[in-house]
Amino acid sequence: MAFGVEKNKIARGRRTARNIVLWSSTALAIGYGTTNVTAQTTPTTERVSSQSAVRSFNIPAQPLLSALSTFNRQAGIQVTQASGAAARNVAVNAVRGNMSPEQALAQMLSGTGVTYKFTGNRAAVIGARQSVNGAAGSDESTVLAPIIITSNRARNSGSGFQGTPDWVYEQPSSVSVISREAIQNAPVRNTRDLLDNVAGVYANRxxxxxxxxxxxIRGLQDQNRVVTMIDGARQNFQRSGHGATQRTYVDxxxxxxxxxxxSGTSSVGGAGALGGSVNFRTVxxxxxxxxxxxxxxxxxxxxxxxEFTFDGSGIAAFRLSDSFSVLGGVARKKVGEYDIGKNGELTxxxxxxxxxxVISTGQEVLATILKAEAEFTDDLNGSLAWIRNDSEFSHGSYDTDGLVLTENTQDVLNNTITANLNWDPDSDLINLNARLWYNHTRNKEVRGASTVTNYLDWPVxxxxxxxxxxxxxxxxVDTALGALSFNYGVEAFWDRGKTEADTFYASDGTDLTASFTGSTPSGNRDVYSAFANAxxxxxxxxxxSGGLRYDYYKLHGNTSVFGLENVTRQVYGCxxxxxGTCVAWGNVDQLVTVYPETVLNVDNSQGEFLPTAMVAVKPYDWLQPFVKYSRSMRPPxxxxxxxxxxxxxxxxxxxxxxxDLMAEVGDTFEIGANITQNGLFSADDSFRxxxxGFYxxxxNYISMGTVVRPETGREHxxxxxxxxxxxxxxxELxxxxxxxxxxxxxxxxxxKTDFGDSYTYAGTTYEVSPSVIFVPPRNKITVDAGVRVFEEKLVLGGRISHVGGTSPNIGxxxxxxxxxxxxxxDLYGSYAFNENTKLRVAVTNLTDVAYVPALGTTSYPGPGRTVTASLNFKF
Structure with a gap:
């Protein structure tokens, strides 16, 4: 069970809406220049602010259309071909090094005869290809339909669902992205709320x-089945309870x-990932x-x-030189015990x-970030970052009679440190990335005084x-069949878990400390991986593409199993x-319960080869069907x-x-399609x-069961x-x-999910013991629409989300x-007073519905109608 931060009861009654004005900063303005360009050998362009930032490029010489996809990802702006374009015979130059996107585009197209111009509608149009002698429109020229380069409202946003960047719709795999545009437009009680509208993804509540x-993701969660990361640093912390166990803390x-x-990948970050990964990339x-x-x-x-009390942050960045910058920020959030919806019937x-x-649903979060980014040489750059998150809330538990709730206060401190280096010299054979990271999460709990703790506050x-x-x-390398790229490397990580509690003795003197420490035990896990993909x-x-990964893990350390015996001991007594009064004292026999401990040495290891394969075709420039297979493994x-x-x-x-647990091993089969179309019904529209579809x-899925341990002869x-x-x-779509x-x-x-309900242990088959396996609803749909008026200064939108019912598989x-x-x-809107100041407002759960969120519990229904406002200011 879980409850909030405030220890004292808050006087409740009708909570009236507050008028809200927020002071904040945001860089939302992107300037656009307009210039007409005539056909020439080396294209020219006017500087546009969204294209001016220096970025790292590594684009091999290749056909134009495939180069545009790579340019799109590396530049952070969107490049797509308009309907009907035919540029199959145009080859572009290699681009490598640190430069602005506009410089990279000019270098990529240099000598091709392809011209372009930036227009006033956040686009650059690639026009005609000249002949070598410069006679535009001569018999030797090849005319290209326009290719639109969209300069988005943010470099990591695009024309996709809720601002998803275009590279997602050019990637032949099941990838989704939540853009900064979507993040800033959605004031949320918790970061997990950002995941609600992603296809195939749910957040446990x-x-x-x-x-x-x-x-x-797709029905898999907890126990590191889904790898969660902050800037590539894994967040493996877990804590046993009556709900989800795996937690990531990021603001x-x-x-x-x-x-x-x-799905599985043969690249960095895929080691030990059974059901995919989520990477929270920081600013x-x-x-x-x-x-x-x-x-x-x-x-x-x-x-x-x-009770959406406050959510604020400040971030400052300084470019100390052309090759070195620093960034620092602080964020604070405080929310209280919210009212549930009033419309609908809930038990x-x-x-x-x-x-x-809902009592004790408050939380207070204080987060900070420090980051340094440097370009040591023209081909060597790196970064160093420290993200800290301190979250205070409460975790409740029932007293032994099951009728009283006691408060267990929680203070979770997460520190994530990442260091990255990229070496990209002028060579097609080298683009080297090295990463070193450290993550430590500490959950400092004080269990409230109750019969469970002998009426003492008990720290764990x-x-x-x-x-x-x-x-x-x-x-x-360039081959007769096309550009062939190889990505290969190694990765490893080492988990060290430790749970400590004060020694706890029962009234008869029995040591029950393991009852506080054993369900989230101490132990060690090492994982090593080597991979290659072509x-x-x-x-x-x-x-x-085809890839092969080899994952190997080792679990090692000591743990215990406890038996139970009733023995007769001599104690000093009456x-x-x-x-009725004791008149003589001495040694007497007394029947007592003891728990003999057997220490077990854990030394469990296993390795597995994990292949991946993918084929994608483009029968039309706007359509990309693909099929993919991946095999993945999760260590216990x-x-x-x-x-x-x-x-x-x-x-x-x-x-x-x-x-003796064995690793879970999965096979995933996918078939899908990307559609990227501009100018579908008008010159400036886009469709993504x-x-x-997946199976x-x-x-070897791991769940709970009843076993008889040979050390005790008892069921556990x-x-x-x-x-x-x-x-x-x-x-998913x-x-x-x-x-x-x-x-x-x-x-x-x-x-649709289908979990097993039996297991075999020591040669005997049993039914799976009661334990909650969270099963997502069969159907989830979100529709989002809006308008932009007054030169897009004012945005008004609405969202409808329907979620099907669900219940655990077993429990x-x-x-x-x-x-x-x-x-x-939900309703939302924003107004840009100028390019540096924007006001955002939102109304969530407009109709004040009473509901239990999917993957939640009836003890914690969802929040009722909530009105929020925020001000973003950037200078």
């Missing part, structure tokens, strides 16, 4: 007050982009400093109704909902530290009574392997470790579409490998149409985790 993010103020990969100096300025500041401040938990408010500290390193290189781009219509976690003890303060014989099967609850094959299949003055987008997920507590269908209506 079984602990409403915990600001940690638990991600579910929205510092997020530049959220990248979601939903850099280029996001804060605009144009040719040497410094920049962004300030945001927001508040709202329904409420009287212990967690009082007068329509959970921590996990992870060190990681990776090294990869990309080499590109990609062939033939002309501009065929992409074929030997003779007279009229420290929690699953070293699990021991029992419910806090009660017993140590309930749980037992399983040092990605659809993926995933998993062997332990993690076991489920028999048979666990299956997930579904359809994201689409957006943008006509400039108005836009409309949709995200849809259909998912003793399934009645608490059931949710019914619900539909939410």
């Amino acid at each position: 079984s602990e409403a007050q915990n600001p940690g993010i638990a991600v579910n 929205t103020a510092f997020i530049r982009e959220i990248d979601v990969e939903k 850099g100096a280029d996001d804060i400093i605009t144009g040719d300025k040497k410094w920049g500041v962004e300030v945001n401040a927001g508040t709202g109704t329904n 409420l938990n009287d212990l967690t909902v009082e007068d329509g408010a 500290n959970y921590s996990l530290g992870t060190v990681g390193v990776s090294l990869d290189n990309t080499s590109t 990609t062939l781009e033939h002309d501009d219509w065929l992409v074929v 030997t003779r009574y007279r009229f 976690s420290i929690m699953e392997t070293f699990f021991t003890g029992g419910h806090p303060g009660a017993t140590v014989v309930q749980y037992a470790p399983n040092p 579409f990605k659809a993926v 995933r099967q998993i062997d 609850t332990a993690y076991v490998n489920v028999d048979g094959t666990t299956r997930m299949k579904g359809i 994201e689409a957006n149409y943008d006509a400039g003055p108005w836009y409309a987008g949709i995200s849809y997920t259909h998912l 003793l507590l399934t009645s608490s985790y059931v949710s019914e269908d619900y539909t939410l209506y």
